[in-house]
Amino acid sequence: MEAQLYAALYRLVYSLAHYRPKGKPINDRIIVMVYLWSVLHDRPVNWACQIKNWGAKLNFDLPSDSTMSRRLRTVGVQQLIERALSAGSDLFGPPPLVKQMDSKPLYVGPYSKDRDAKRGYVAAGQKARGYRLHVLNHGRIVRHFTLAPMNDHDSVAAPQLIDKLEGGGYAAADNAYDTNPLHLRTAAANHQLVAPPRAVNKGVRDLKNNCPERIRSLDLLDSPLEKCGLSGDFGRELYNCRQRVESSFGGMTLLGLNFLPAWVRGPRRVALWAAGKILIYLCRTAINKGLMT
DSSP: OHHHHHHHHHHHHHTSOOOOOTTOSSOHHHHHHHHHHHHHTTOOHHHHTSGGGTOSOOSSOOOOHHHHHHHTTSHHHHHHHHHHHHHHHHTTOSOOSEEEEEEEEEEOOTTOOOTTOEEEEEETTEEEEEEEEEEEEETTEEEEEEEEETTSOHHHHHHHHHTTOOSSEEEEOOGGGOOHHHHHHHHHTTEEEEOOOOGGGTTOOOTTTSOHHHHHHHHHHSOGGGGGTOOOHHHHHHHHTTHHHHHHHHHHHHTTOSBOOTTOOSHHHHHHHHHHHHHHHHHHHHHHTTSOO
16 A cells, blocks of 8 residues: 555656756655655655665665755745645545634654643643644545644634635634634635534624624524524534544544654644645545545
8 A cells, every 4th residue: 555655646746847956966856755755654754765765676866864854944845745735635626615624633742852842732631742733624635734832722723724715615613713703704715614602602692792703603503593493404514514624634643643753843844744644645535536546
């Protein structure tokens, strides 16, 4: 399966138009493919720079560890990875009517010296150190993501995802996203945010403390017409679509996107590692659906 996955990644990356930097014998595509080889096998980058760890004859020269470290910081390589993520999600068709937003914790050890890995809540009464991966999904497919410290609330990173909503429709999320500013921002992006109310806002429908968009979300999930005998299943079915983002988190966890390995520290390395795992997840899902070979 790893050979098939890497072949699919190779075809995807090399199908993208990309300039070749002048004066650099190793182009950006090779840097990306060597990095994805390390991510696919859950090994550090210097492991992928050794020919003995490939097990096959290569049609390109392997870069050194220092070259990989330097080139992975360049704008060209990062743009190529970003375009590969976009092309991978494009394989699954146009944007659906219902999108999903959620976050996933990425853990480091409690004694890690990573100063950017903060301590925050991961469940009721439970805390851990690390980062939080915030995603905007089209069903089970990750379309956009951003990274934040573990102690940042979901509503802090949400505006970056909301601004990337495409088309129109609904955005399903949990009650961490139930704030007036996020409801207004989602409406400005031609979407209705469907998020259950927080405990302090449950059943409250006054316009003084709630914008119309927030009240609309409350009506979708707790329709007052049910007291008249009319069904209110539409909003609940919309919200039930949120489980698809949990399903994608499960798939990415199986690929190793959970506890960060010891060589992945700092926001830049964590974001690169997450991008590699998401790209591998997209290709694996496309292969399973017959969209790639």
